[in-house]
Amino acid sequence: MSLAGKRILIAKPGLDGHDVGAKIIALALRDAGAEVIYTGLRKSPQYIARVAVEEDVDAVGLSILSGSHVDLVRDTVRHLREAQGGNIKIFVGGTIPQEDVEPLMSSGAAGVFNASQRIEDVVAEVDRLLDDA
Amino acid sequence: MPESQAGVLDATARRELAREISRLARASAQSVLRAAPIAPVPPARRIGFTGPPGVGKSTLVGKLVERRAAQGVSVGVLAIDPASPYSKGAILGDRIRMDQASGDPRVFMRSVSSRDSQDGMCNNVADILCAMEAHHFNEIVLETVGVGQAEHAVKALVDTVVLLMQPETGDAIQALKAGILEVADIIVVSKSDLHGAPKMREVLASTVRFGAQRAVGWTVPVLGVSVETGKGLDELEAALTAHAAWVAANRTGAETQARRACYRVQDLVLRRLDDQLAALSPADYERPVAELYQRVLEGLQQT
Numbered sequence: 301m302s303l304a305g306k307r308i309l310i311a312k313p314g315l316d317g318h319d320v321g322a323k324i325i326a327l328a329l330r331d332a333g334a335e336v337i338y339t340g341l342r343k344s345p346q347y348i349a350r351v352a353v354e355e356d357v358d359a360v361g362l363s364i365l366s367g368s369h370v371d372l373v374r375d376t377v378r379h380l381r382e383a384q385g386g387n388i389k390i391f392v393g394g395t396i397p398q399e400d401v402e403p404l405m406s407s408g409a410a411g412v413f414n415a416s417q418r419i420e421d422v423v424a425e426v427d428r429l430l431d432d433a
Numbered sequence: 434m435p436e437s438q439a440g441v442l443d444a445t446a447r448r449e450l451a452r453e454i455s456r457l458a459r460a461s462a463q464s465v466l467r468a469a470p471i472a473p474v475p476p477a478r479r480i481g482f483t484g485p486p487g488v489g490k491s492t493l494v495g496k497l498v499e500r501r502a503a504q505g506v507s508v509g510v511l512a513i514d515p516a517s518p519y520s521k522g523a524i525l526g527d528r529i530r531m532d533q534a535s536g537d538p539r540v541f542m543r544s545v546s547s548r549d550s551q552d553g554m555c556n557n558v559a560d561i562l563c564a565m566e567a568h569h570f571n572e573i574v575l576e577t578v579g580v581g582q583a584e585h586a587v588k589a590l591v592d593t594v595v596l597l598m599q600p601e602t603g604d605a606i607q608a609l610k611a612g613i614l615e616v617a618d619i620i621v622v623s624k625s626d627l628h629g630a631p632k633m634r635e636v637l638a639s640t641v642r643f644g645a646q647r648a649v650g651w652t653v654p655v656l657g658v659s660v661e662t663g664k665g666l667d668e669l670e671a672a673l674t675a676h677a678a679w680v681a682a683n684r685t686g687a688e689t690q691a692r693r694a695c696y697r698v699q700d701l702v703l704r705r706l707d708d709q710l711a712a713l714s715p716a717d718y719e720r721p722v723a724e725l726y727q728r729v730l731e732g733l734q735q736t
Binding site: 304307337340385 | 445517525528535
């Protein structure tokens with residue numbers, strides 16, 4: 301329950317149209333005590349960064365199934381910095397090939413998750429990442 | 434219409450206000466009391482939207498704010514969503530319906546959880562609205578879930594209360610029971626493209642004709658609005674303008690301030706009371722009620 305009082309934005313950048321995974325993670329984070337804001341489908345990194353700053357979130361979870369995760373994460377990191385939200389952590393979930401994990405982490409992601417992970421483990425890891433702050 | 438830059442926030446101001454709202458939403462009653470009083474600023478026009486879950490408040494607010502911004506009006510939106518009573522976590526979903534508006538530079542939009550608030554508001558909502566006002570928005574919109582006391586709280590905090598109702602006649606009776614019609618300055622039957630909307634408007638219009646608002650000289654309009662088709666939005670904006678003029682002519686600034694100050698004191702005392710009650714153990718409840726009552730009163734005295 302240490303996610304109590306934390307604010308997390310779950311966002312869907314880019315063009316894929318499936319958000320079941322994003323919603324499941326949103327609910328799991330809520331059940332762990334977090335206040336979760338969800339953007340809805342097909343949002344630009346710029347829009348996501350602005351919402352993240354306005355909502356004063358501790359972290360942004362990007363759900364990406366389209367394959368363009370590396371570009372979208374880089375763009376989101378850049379826009380977050382421009383919007384003075386450089387301290388907001390980013391984690392990424394979706395269909396992410398193993399070889400892309402390292403590029404994502406070096407682009408500024410704090411954590412990368414895929415569909416084979418248990419939800420409890422994802423929540424625990426988000427919890428750990430936010431505790432470091 | 435104002436075409437100034439008032440209330441158009443740059444990245445720094447946006448970040449600052451966002452943080453200030455978080456701080457206030459978490460602040461205890463004591464820390465609010467200890468804080469320096471907020472320097473008074475010219476009040477923004479405040480509009481509140483309330484009504485049952487799913488009635489379409491966020492959708493309507495999103496559309497209205499989009500239109501206001503296009504006219505050059507800067508708007509600050511505070512949307513309150515309920516917290517889960519189990520985990521205390523929350524899904525703050527109002528934004529998803531305010532898509533178009535929430536990218537506009539003239540708009541600042543923030544969702545907050547009702548946390549442990551009893552009246553459907555968030556903690557320190559009065560202070561949060563003042564903090565938003567300090568950024569000189571032309572208008573401030575407060576959206577709240579209509580549960581029980583929320584309507585009375587919203588009435589104290591805003592200049593104009595818009596109550597949304599679903600186009601099903603069963604709701605009219607519910608509204609009469611709860612007494613929520615009395616607080617409305619404008620009533621909107623949402624989703625008015627749906628079957629049942631004209632009937633609902635009729636029932637509500639005949640009800641408010643005898644309502645409390647009539648005594649103060651304002652005739653509550655009952656409007657059908659469909660965000661889907663856009664029908665009724667012009668009428669709603671006209672009604673908002675008409676009510677603003679009525680408020681300017683009929684309510685003094687002192688009255689408004691008194692009402693808000695009263696809500697603030699009540700909110701702080703009730704939270705102190707909640708803390709006192711939460712501190713009681715099951716064993717305490719074996720004591721006589723008179724003794725507990727005395728103890729809680731004494732607890733409230735301590736600062």
